[in-house]
Each structure stands twice: as C-alpha cells, then as structure tokens.
Amino acid sequence: MEPSFDIRGNLQPYEIIKIDQLHFKQLFVDAFDAESTRVHLYSNYQHYLAELRKVLNYEFYQLIDGSFTTVKRDPNDIDIVSFIDYRDYEALNSVVMDRFSSAKARAVYQVDAYIVSHYPEIHPKYVIYHSDLLYWRNLFGKTRVLRNKKQYQKGIIQLNFVNNG
Template structure:
C-alpha cells in the first residue's frame, strides 16, 4: 500500500490547512492535530466514529487500498465543537461493482445514520483505459473544488483551505 512522506501540517492564522489542496497525512497526525492538540468531547467522539467507519469499510473492501479526502470544520482549528466529519473515499470500480448495495451504509445519508457525524461519499475509480475514466476525473475535480475553499462568507468571498488525504 502506498504511504505518504511525513511532513508537518501547516495551519494558517485563520485556522485552515495550507496549501489549498489534498495534503498527505495519516491517522496519527490527524488525531494529534485535530483531536489531542485541539481537544473537545465532540472531536473525540467524531474521531472514534470515524475510526469505526474506516475499520468497517476496510473490512468490507478487503485488501483494496482506500484513499480518503477528509474535510470540513473538523479539519480546521476554527471550530472546537464540529458536528461532523466530511469525507470522500476513492474505491476502485471493480470493488464498487462487486460490493454494490453493501456499500450503501457507508454513503450519505445512510452514513450519518449508521455512523453519527460521518458525512461520507464514495467516488468510483476507473482505470485510464476505461470509457468511464472521464467520469472519475470529473468526480475528483468536483470534490477538489468542494474541499479546497470555504463556503462563501457574508461578503461573498471564499477562502482557500487544504484538506487531508489519507491512504488506508
């Protein structure tokens, strides 16, 4: 399984990760930065639920590597008591096709019912030679665009922000 080189997370004065792209990380760094060093009961509970979610999803998917983008107020130092963790998991098309409906509990809105506080989506990864490869590229661009800036503020502006990429 591919792992990312270690580097420290950079958080700007506004509380957002920099740069505004997918930032390679791991569970240890995620927990240290957003649960231990920026602690609240809500953050601890969400992280535990996230760990259960990923453990169950990994068990279902077997040896398939799972790449996740993790986003939202949980992955900032702006909101001590976030209500959820937003994420997208990229899973190869063969595994998605094989598992079919068994993946439904891991996708919003069922993910929030089965794993309170987990707002999760799945992107099906197609190989480059597939006629659906452009669908995968489009889905990836959509989620990158959703995750690399904030929502519009009162002045209609969006701020750049990063998000975590973890490979399980």
C-alpha cells in the first residue's frame, strides 16, 4: 500500500513502511513548498547520513518518525533511530557515537537521533536488540497522548542502507 496521510495528518498504513531514499524525499520534502523547513532539514539529514556512513562498515537501517513524517509544513527536526550492525557498534568509540546521537546530532544536523546495536538472532545479545526494536516501534507507532486523553496510531518509515564504509 502506498503511504498516505490520515485525517489527523499522520502517516498510514499504521505499520513499518519500507521505502527508498528517493521516495522518502518525494513524500516528505518535494510534496511541500520550497519555503518550508523541510528542505533545510532534509539537507542537514543528508549531511548527517553521509557522515554516519563514513564510520560504518556494515548494512544498517533507520526508523524515522516525528512531525517530519506528518503533514506539518514546518517541523523542527527529524526523529531517527539508526539500527547499526553490532560489529560497528562495538568498534565505535563513545566520542564518535556521541557525535551521531542526542544533543550533538540535534545541534549540528537538526536530527533527534539515537543509535541502537543490531544483533542477529543467533547472537547471545539478540534479546537486547529485539527489546530495543519493540520499544522504538511502540514509541514511534503512536501519537503522544493528546488533550482528549487519546493516542492515535501512525506509520513509521524505514530506510535500509547497504554500506561499504
């Protein structure tokens, strides 16, 4: 099913929606006017992504959420979680990791970014990855509790990346 927006402006279908970078740009940047904050945010996200890819050697994927994946004209940032291969995760030092997550990533790239280690099913630490994945899917798959005390479902974008460092 082609991604679209529901009556509240949230992404649907209400599940993980795997798309490529071109489709992502078409849906969330090109479909809005050039004066919106989206063009600038997307450019910053592309810089973030390019720098992140330089330090990674293996495939990874990102879940993308927040107001950037709604019909809001001027979101403040892009919310992303990068699920990187555990070998990259364990090889990177804390200085590098800090550069690509939380406050530093927000200040430099205007992305609210988090990094999660992706362990394969056969790895003893797979349960950690699976728990983290469930946490983020639950957080990203619903709106915040609104004034009417309700939450609504929403879709989550997934972008996959093949990396060669």
